[in-house]
Amino acid sequence: MQHQITFLDTRGGSVRFSCRTEQAISRAAEEAGVLIRIACDNGGCGACQAEMQSGAIRYLAPISEKQRRDRRSGELRYELLCRAVPTEDTTFLIRRPWRRINRQPMSNLLAQLQN
Amino acid sequence: MALTRFGYASLQVMDVDAAARHYVDIVGLRETDRVDGKVYLQAKDNQDHHCIILNPSDSAGLESIGFKVNDPADLDNAAAAAEAAGANVTRIAANEIAGQGEGVQITLPSTHLLTLYYHADKIGYACGMENPDPVGSTETGGKVNHLDHCLISAENPAEVTEFLVKVLDFGQSERAMDPGGNMMISFLFCGNTMHDLALGPGPNGHLHHLAFMVDDRGDVVRGVDLLKEKGVPTFDYGLSRHGIGGVQTVYFHDPSGNRNEFFSGAYVTPGIPDRVPPITWTMDHLTRGAFYYENAVPETFFDETT
Known part of the structure; x- marks a missing residue:
């Protein structure tokens, strides 16, 4: 089963792709040629922080609660896309700009094989 | 002290x-x-x-x-x-x-x-304390000798450096300065090699990485192979060399996202700490200081801490 994921940036840009229900959103984004910032890939460092605007997620494994909070106010603000999977169609405001890569057919095949 | x-x-x-x-x-x-x-x-x-x-x-x-x-x-x-x-x-x-x-x-x-x-209970070396083999087990994990240093983040690295040097007698081996003369990164030592505690820019109270020392470049390479074989998330670069310290390095993450490093080759810093002047890196050379081969620093290197 798949859900539609929409990324919004702060300048009005958007991108849409599909994500399987057992797949981390960061992986689905990568398959679609949308590269967001990932560092630890383990739910701890906060590189992949995003604000959920609509929809719902669950987590594949524990994530660091302090990285879900705004550093100044302490309020719950972010989800961590490296361990989040969608449970319905979901829209995120992405904190840091993503990069698009245009994949050639061979690269698309390789990306599918590797994810 | x-x-x-x-x-x-x-x-x-x-x-x-x-x-x-x-x-x-x-x-x-x-x-x-x-x-x-x-x-x-x-x-x-x-x-x-x-x-x-x-x-x-x-x-x-x-x-x-x-x-x-x-x-x-x-x-x-x-x-x-x-x-x-x-x-x-x-x-x-x-x-x-x-x-x-x-x-x-x-x-x-x-x-x-x-x-x-001052006191720690003694458990002995892994090789045992009597008639040991010179080489430990060749089968388990990275060939780590000891926990060597950590890099922690601070909103004001200069203030923390001053405290550690003046109050606790740390020495400074290397530092990176921005064009305004503010200290951005600071490498401090209290033992025999060039860093025991380092400070970088970032949120107060956070950890940038913990570094584990291995014998040589060969063991860093073996470490990279181990990380890849076991599917451990590594930092953007695999094996690299820091210009600062000149050490061979690879970064990876524990399952909670805390950053680790395998490294080798830290130079020794004998002498009285405040009589050994530090090396200074300017911002226009910092990419080379951070990653000598790539001459580039990914945004995630300093921004992401735990």
Whole structure:
């Protein structure tokens, strides 16, 4: 089963792709040629922080609660896309700009094989 | 007063068992104790009870860092000097931290907790204490000799550096300065090599990485192979060399996202700390200082801390 994921940036840009229900959103984004910032890939460092605007997620494994909070106010603000999977169609405001890569057919095949 | 070595890092992890497996199977440490849900681990070439403490938590990060002192009287001296400098100081009773004698806990200007202690229970070297083989097990984990240093983040690295140098007698081996003359990165030592504690820009109280020392470049390469084989998330670059310190390096992450490093080749820093002038890096050369081969620093390198 798949859900539609929409990324919004702060300048009005958007991108849409599909994500399987057992797949981390960061992986689905990568398959679609949308590269967001990932560092630890383990739910701890906060590189992949995003604000959920609509929809719902669950987590594949524990994530660091302090990285879900705004550093100044302490309020719950972010989800961590490296361990989040969608449970319905979901829209995120992405904190840091993503990069698009245009994949050639061979690269698309390789990306599918590797994810 | 004399601090002799970086003794341990007490880490916060979201899954203690997963973290323990990582620090044993990947890093190559020995699990030495489990007390009250905390796991204690030590590297092969250190006789003390622990160099890592894993604390169950809802977040990743650093609970405290521990440094050993040369003499029990240094604890009182350090406490008095830190209090005189305006720092918050608390006492830790013997065995309040398992396997460890009484200590003094100082809150740094960056809010990090620094624990000084003299006594650690002895567990011996991994090779044993009588008629040992010169080479340890060739089968388990990274070929880590010891926990060597950590890089912590601070909103004002210069302020923390001043405290550590003036109050606790650290020396500075290298530093990076921005065009305005502000210290951005600071490498400090109390032992025999160029960094025991380093400071970088970022949120107060956060951990950038913990570094584990291996013998040589060959062991760093073997470390990269191990990480790749086991599917451990590495940093953008695999094997690289830092211009700063000149060390061979690879970064990776524990299962809670705390950053680790395998590295080799830190140069020695003998002499009286404040009489050995530091190397200075300017911002226009910092990409080369950070990653010598790539001459580039990914945004994630300094921005992401736990």
